[in-house]
Amino acid sequence: MTQLAPLRARLEQSFSPLACECSLNGDGTLTVRLYHRDSGEVDLVVSGMSLDSVRSEESLAKLIDELRYELQNTPLHRDDKL
Numbered sequence: 001m002t003q004l005a006p007l008r009a010r011l012e013q014s015f016s017p018l019a020c021e022c023s024l025n026g027d028g029t030l031t032v033r034l035y036h037r038d039s040g041e042v043d044l045v046v047s048g049m050s051l052d053s054v055r056s057e058e059s060l061a062k063l064i065d066e067l068r069y070e071l072q073n074t075p076l077h078r079d080d081k082l
Helices: 004-014 057-072
Strands: 019-024 030-035 042-049
Touching: 004 019, 004 057, 030 057, 042 057
Parallel strands: none
Antiparallel strands: 019 030, 030 042
16 A cells, blocks of 8 residues: 555545545655645644555554544644644
8 A cells, every 4th residue: 555545545444534645755754744725724634654554454544543643642732732
């Protein structure tokens, strides 16, 4: 599963209502950006991921779990922000 369109669709399905942008960097690594479709407000950007992290369903499920953890623990999205 190294094509970016199916990866983006799967991530958007997993993180709905957020939109997702996936891009391949010059060094062959992957960047994933999760953001609000209407406002463009970015919730999470993760760069430098190996393409191996999305080659199988199992590795994609692990990536989704890791992104979900990062998203939930991002200081920007805590209820106690000032």
